[in-house]
Amino acid sequence: MRIFNTLPARASFSLLMLMSTAAWAADRPRAAGNGSPTAQQQRSNRQESNQRSAPSNGGRQPASQQKNSVNIERELMITDLSVVEDPILTNPDSGQFGVWSFKYLIEQMSGSNDPSLFALSLFTHGDEQTINGFDVPPRPAVQEKIIDPWLQRGGGTLDLKFAPVKLLAIVNRIDLRQVEGSEVLSAGEGRFVFGVLDAEGKPLAPTGGDAVGGMTIILEYSLPAQSSKDLQRWAEDWHELGKYKPGTPAYNLRLAVLTKRFTDRGRGIGRPNRSALNQIRTNDIALATPWELREWTIDEITGFLKPHSVAETPDFLTFNNTSDLADLLNANATSIRNASFTLPADLMAGSAPAGPYFDLRPDLPFELFEANFAAAQATVDFGVMDGTFLNDLLAFFQSAPVANPIEGTDVVVNIPWQTPTGVDPDVRHLFAVNTCSGCHRDETATEFLHVGFPESARGQNLFSDSMGSQAFLSAFLTGGDPVVDPINPDLQHEFNDLQRRQGDLEELLTSGPRQHHRTNRRH
Structure with missing residues (x-):
């Protein structure tokens, strides 16, 4: 068993005993119809949970806490080490109690398939494949860097208890809810963010740059809801967590019961494998360069994961800086502005x-172009970048895109979303910031990861050791200096997305569901 010095032994034992006796309130009989408990069952479950879970002081915060004041760290972005390193809930050897382990989560979404083979269907980065009509450059290093070490640790099998991942965060994305009149399509998403480890348990290194880790995996689930009542219950139950201290049985058990309501088998009625999983995303620069985001969903026929197109993001090298993109943005300017596009x-x-x-602009000084091309070709020769991708990049540079320098180097540049003809600067930015590549880089001045390993985890064996401090969060999430627009430098943009989500949940708690809440946000 992996033990972290995050909970006193007595608290850990108490939590295990509480789990054994609580009978998992979320699995109690549901009322017929929409699958939600009756109001009487809800009251009964909450009363029992309070009686069984709360110590004498209940782990509660001062009564002066405002009723609808949302605590970001406890209700929205949960990274406290006493939660994400809980020695029982994150332990794959804990069986039914290891509900935050990668092993448990994969088992719950794999349906009738072998969970190990199901997990393997996530790591298809090395395959040559066409997704939604677009060729995707292979990243064959996935075999050497992830699959082979995993097999070795499992004695030749892909044993899920040896999955090379570390839980970084549990995230409440109720702000992604979809409501149309009296119809509630979804209460948003609940997410688990894992960092990927190498054969020695260290954060998997990037192929370039100084990030502590070069790859994350995000499991993104729908929060099932069919009515305003269901939606309001989700809001209240996430908010209830704010009353308790992370790491106490009162907090961790409540959060475990809550997450099981969207992670467990059977929560996605009518969906593949009856799982509430919406998609799994990977962010990486560990398998190849450049940084890249990919997406998987559960195949409704096979029940395995299959590669899926990336949300709200066109093909970068064939659609960026084209008149087609300009026409698209101009034709949809209104919906882009109101976030319904x-x-x-x-x-x-x-x-x-x-x-x-790689900076391969044809108007570079000849010597610099030759040096940069040689570096790019060497990267291909060493298997760190796909050769076809390099050819496509060379072709893209013929369109003379704006390329922004990166301090300290003449070899590589940033390339934002842009058009060759006039588009309103705000429309361009609002479109770009909602793409995977824009949100994770140029538009928000992010290196790519919004949630990642902390500096204290660098070089640590996280198979056995603590990360030492909470996960790194980007300035896009937490707020920072204004970001200069990558195309129109006279403009600046301010970000504090966790504060935005905080206000959204507070409004939902105070005023109830709006008659219309449909967002095109995906990231």
């Missing part, structure tokens, strides 16, 4: 590269 499905790319890119 949805990219046509046939334009969504198979992957989302985000840079940095």
Whole structure:
């Protein structure tokens, strides 16, 4: 058993005993119809949970806490080490109690398939494939860096208890809810963010740059809801967590019961494998360069994961800086401004590269171009970048895109979303910031990861050791200096997305569900 010095032994034992006796309130009989408990059952479950879970002081915060004041760290972005390193809930050897372990989560979404083979269907990065009509450059290093070490640790089998991942965060994305009149399509998403480890348990290194880790995996689930009552219950139950201290049985058990309501088998009625999983995303620069985001969903026929197009993001090298993109933005300027625009499905790319890119602009001084091309070709020769991708990048540079320098180097540049003809600067930015590559890089001045390993985890064996401090969060999430627009430097943009989500949940708690809440946000 992996033991972290995050909970006193007595608290850990008490939590296990509480789990053994609580009978998992979320699994109690449901009322017929929408699958939600009756109001009487809800009251009974909450009363029992309070009686069984709360110590004498209940782990509660001062009564002066405002009723609808949302605590970001406890209700929205949960990274406290006493939660994400809980020695029981994150332990794959804990069986039914290890509900935050990668092993448990994969088992719950795999349906009738072998969970190990199901997990393997996530790591298809090395395959040559066409997704939604777009060729995706293979990243064959996935075999050497992830699959082979995993097999070795499992004695030749892909044993899920040896999955090379570390839980970084549990995230409440109720802000992504979809409501149309009296119809509630979804209460948003609940997410688990895992960092990927190498054969020695260290954060998997990037192929370039100084990030502590070069790859994350995000499991993104729907919060099932069919009515305003269901939606309001989700809001209240996430908010209830704010009353308790992370790491106490009162907090961790409540959060475990809550997450089981969207992670467990059977929560996605009518969906593949009856799982509430919406998609799994990977962010990486560990398998190849540049940074890239990919997406998987559960195949409704096979029940395995299959590659899926990336949300709200066109193919970067064939659609960026084209008149087609300009026409699309101008024709949809109003919906882009009010955040209701949805990219046509046939334009969504198979992957989302985000840079940095080798600077191969044809108007560079000859010596610099030759040096940069030689570096790019060497990267291909060493298997760190796909050769076809390099050819496509060379072709893209013929369109004379704006390329922004990166301090300290002449070799690579950032390339934002842009058009060759006039588009309103705000429309361009609002479109770009909702793409995978824009949100994770140029538009928000992010290196790519919004949630990642902390500096204290660098070089640590996280199979056995603590990360030492909570996960790194980007300035896009937490707020920071204004970001200069990558195309129109006279403009600046301010971000504090966790504060935005905080206000959204507070409004939902105070005023109840709006008659209309449909967002095109995906990231």
